[in-house]
Amino acid sequence: MSPHYPQRVGNWWLGECLGSGYSGAIFKATHLHNQQVVALKLQDVEHECPTNRYERGFYPTLQGGEGMPTLYASGVEGDWDWLAISLLGPSLDSLYRKSGMSTMDLRSVCSIAMQMISRLELMHNRGILHRDIQLGNCVIGLPPHEKKIYMIDFGFSKRYIDSATGRHLEDNNKKRDFIGNYWFSSVNVHCRGRIPTRRDDMEALALMLIHLLTPGGLSWTRNGVPKTDAAHTRLKREKAAATPADLCGGLPDIFEEFLRYCRRLKFAECPDYEEWRARFMDLAVDSGFPEDDAFVWPLKDPKPYVRPTAAKPKPSNQRNMEGILKDLADMHLTEARQVLGERANANNVSRAVQRGVPLKKARFKNPEDAKGIVVISDSEVGTALNARLTKAEQLAELARVTPNAVDNAMLAQIVRQFAEVLETSKSKALTKEGFAVLDAVHRQLADPSVFIVPMRTSRTRSDTQQEAAPEGDARRAKMDKLFALRRDVATAKSNRMLAKMVTEFGACIDKSRGRTVTKDAVGFLHNLADRLNAMP
Numbered sequence: 001m002s003p004h005y006p007q008r009v010g011n012w013w014l015g016e017c018l019g020s021g022y023s024g025a026i027f028k029a030t031h032l033h034n035q036q037v038v039a040l041k042l043q044d045v046e047h048e049c050p051t052n053r054y055e056r057g058f059y060p061t062l063q064g065g066e067g068m069p070t071l072y073a074s075g076v077e078g079d080w081d082w083l084a085i086s087l088l089g090p091s092l093d094s095l096y097r098k099s100g101m102s103t104m105d106l107r108s109v110c111s112i113a114m115q116m117i118s119r120l121e122l123m124h125n126r127g128i129l130h131r132d133i134q135l136g137n138c139v140i141g142l143p144p145h146e147k148k149i150y151m152i153d154f155g156f157s158k159r160y161i162d163s164a165t166g167r168h169l170e171d172n173n174k175k176r177d178f179i180g181n182y183w184f185s186s187v188n189v190h191c192r193g194r195i196p197t198r199r200d201d202m203e204a205l206a207l208m209l210i211h212l213l214t215p216g217g218l219s220w221t222r223n224g225v226p227k228t229d230a231a232h233t234r235l236k237r238e239k240a241a242a243t244p245a246d247l248c249g250g251l252p253d254i255f256e257e258f259l260r261y262c263r264r265l266k267f268a269e270c271p272d273y274e275e276w277r278a279r280f281m282d283l284a285v286d287s288g289f290p291e292d293d294a295f296v297w298p299l300k301d302p303k304p305y306v307r308p309t310a311a312k313p314k315p316s317n318q319r320n321m322e323g324i325l326k327d328l329a330d331m332h333l334t335e336a337r338q339v340l341g342e343r344a345n346a347n348n349v350s351r352a353v354q355r356g357v358p359l360k361k362a363r364f365k366n367p368e369d370a371k372g373i374v375v376i377s378d379s380e381v382g383t384a385l386n387a388r389l390t391k392a393e394q395l396a397e398l399a400r401v402t403p404n405a406v407d408n409a410m411l412a413q414i415v416r417q418f419a420e421v422l423e424t425s426k427s428k429a430l431t432k433e434g435f436a437v438l439d440a441v442h443r444q445l446a447d448p449s450v451f452i453v454p455m456r457t458s459r460t461r462s463d464t465q466q467e468a469a470p471e472g473d474a475r476r477a478k479m480d481k482l483f484a485l486r487r488d489v490a491t492a493k494s495n496r497m498l499a500k501m502v503t504e505f506g507a508c509i510d511k512s513r514g515r516t517v518t519k520d521a522v523g524f525l526h527n528l529a530d531r532l533n534a535m536p
C-alpha cells in the first residue's frame with residue numbers, strides 16, 4: 001500500500017489496494033468491530049475534482065437497484081473523504097486484459113449488452129445519468145454473484161430530471177468542459193461539446209461493445225491516453241469520422257443498428273431499453289447461447305469473435321428489395337384482380353386505373369392515401385434502388401409500400417419479401433419495423449370496418465412479470481402455436497381468416513421473451529405468401 005494512504009479510516013482497517021485512478025484509490029477494508037468487509041473509496045478532501053462528495057449524493061437514489069453497489073457508510077476524516085461500498089469483483093477491463101484474447105467472445109458481449117442496458121435503464125428511470133460508461137466502471141460480483149455486472153463510479157453522474165419540477169434538463173450551446181472518457185464518450189458529447197443525456201450513456205455502451213469485438217480495440221484507443229491537446233484533437237477527429245458502418249463491418253447487424261439508433265435519439269428522448277435488450281437476447285439465442293443474460297467469463301470454450309474480412313454483405317436482401325419495388329412500380333393494375341378489403345383507397349385506385357387515370361392523379365378521400373400511392377412512382381423507386389438499405393430500412397420500406405397492394409398477388413410479394421428479410425438477417429428479432437409490416441399486411445387483409453388494434457403491445461413491467469413465471473412453458477406454447485399457424489395457413493379459406501392468423505402470429509411473437517422469428521415463423525410467412533398467390 002502506498003505510504004501516502006492511512007492504515008485506518010473511521011472504523012475501517014485498510015487492506016489490499018483494489019484500484020486507483022485520477023481521483024483517488026480504492027481498498028479492501030474490514031470493519032474494526034463487526035469484521036464486515038467492504039470496498040473503501042478514499043479521496044483527498046482537497047482534490048480538485050471532489051468526486052467522492054458528488055458520488056455519495058447518488059447512492060441513496062440507486063440503493064436496492066439490481067447491479068448497484070450499496071453504500072454502507074461514508075464520512076470525512078482528516079485529509080480523507082471516504083465511502084464504504086459493497087466489495088465487488090474485477091472490472092471488465094481487467095478481465096478482458098488478463099484474458100489476453102484479441103476480442104471478447106460474442107456470448108459474453110451479448111450478456112454485457114443486456115445487463116448494461118438494464119443498469120442504464122434503472123439509473124435513467126431514477127433520474128440519473130452515469131456519464132462515464134467504460135469497461136473499468138463495470139465490475140462483476142464476488143462469488144456467487146460473478147455472473148452479474150455491477151455499475152460503479154458515480155463521480156461524474158448527474159441528475160437530468162429536476163426533482164422539484166420533474167423537468168428534463170435543457171439543452172444549450174454554451175462551451176463546457178468535457179465530462180466522460182476518451183474511449184467511449186459519445187461523438188456528440190466528446191467531439192461536439194453537447195450536454196450528455198440518456199442517449200449518450202447508450203452510445204458509450206454501443207462503442208464499448210464494438211470495442212470488445214474489434215481486434216486491438218477501436219482505432220482511437222490504440223495509442224493510449226492522448227498526452228497533448230493536438231493528440232486529443234486528432235483522437236476526436238478520428239472518432240467523429242468513424243461511421244457506424246466503418247466500425248461494425250463484419251459484425252452482426254445489431255451492433256451497427258444499435259449505434260445508429262443511439263446517435264439518432266433526440267436530446268431528451270427515452271431509449272427503448274426493452275427493445276434492445278430483447279434484440280441482444282435474440283442474437284444470443286440465435287448464436288446458440290442459453291436464453292439468459294448471465295455473464296460468463298472466462299468461457300470454458302472461448303471463441304474470440306472473428307470478423308469476416310470481406311466487406312459487409314447485404315446484396316441479396318437489397319436485390320430482393322430492389323426487385324419488389326420495381327415489380328410494384330411495373331404493375332399496371334389493369335387486370336381485375338381481387339381487391340383487398342373494401343378500402344376507399346383501394347377502390348379509388350382500381351377505378352382510376354380502369355379509367356386509365358395515372359396513379360398520381362387519382363383522387364383520394366384522404367390526402368395521406370394519395371401519398372401512399374405516389375410512393376410507387378418510378379422516381380421514388382429510383383431513390384430506393386440507390387440506397388444501401390439496412391434491415392430496419394428494408395422493413396420500414398415494406399411497411400410503407402404495403403398499403404399500395406391492391407390484390408393478393410401484390411400482397412404475396414410483399415409477404416415473401418418480408419420473410420426473406422427476416423430470414424437473411426443475422427438478428428432474428430421481430431423489431432418494431434417488423435411489427436409495422438405485420439400491421440400493414442393485416443390491415444390489407446382485414447375488413448376495414450374492424451378496428452385494428454396495433455399488434456405490438458407495449459409490454460409493461462407487470463405484463464412481463466405475469467408472463468415470466470412459466471418461461472419454459474411459454475416458449476413451448478409459442479413453438480406449438482407457430483407450428484400450427486404454419487400448417488393451417490395453407491388451407492385458410494378467406495382473407496379475413498388470413499388476417500386473423502396474422503394477428504395470432506404477431507401476438508405469439510410479441511409474447512416470446514426475445515420476440516424471436518423462428519424457422520416456423522418464417523415458414524408461416526412463406527406459406528402465407530403461397531396461399532395469397534393461390535387464392536382467387
Ligand SMILES: Nc1ncnc2c1ncn2[C@@H]1O[C@H](COP(=O)(O)OP(=O)(O)OP(=O)(O)O)[C@@H](O)[C@H]1O
Nearest residue numbers: 018019021022023024026039086087088091136153
Ligand atoms: N466496489 C468495488 N469492489 C471492488 N473493486 C472495485 C470497487 N469499486 C472499484 N473497484 C476497482 O477500482 C477501480 C477504480 O474504481 P473507481 O472507478 O470507482 O475509482 P475512481 O477513483 O473513480 O477511478 P477513475 O478516476 O479511474 O474513474 C475499478 O476499476 C475497480 O477495478
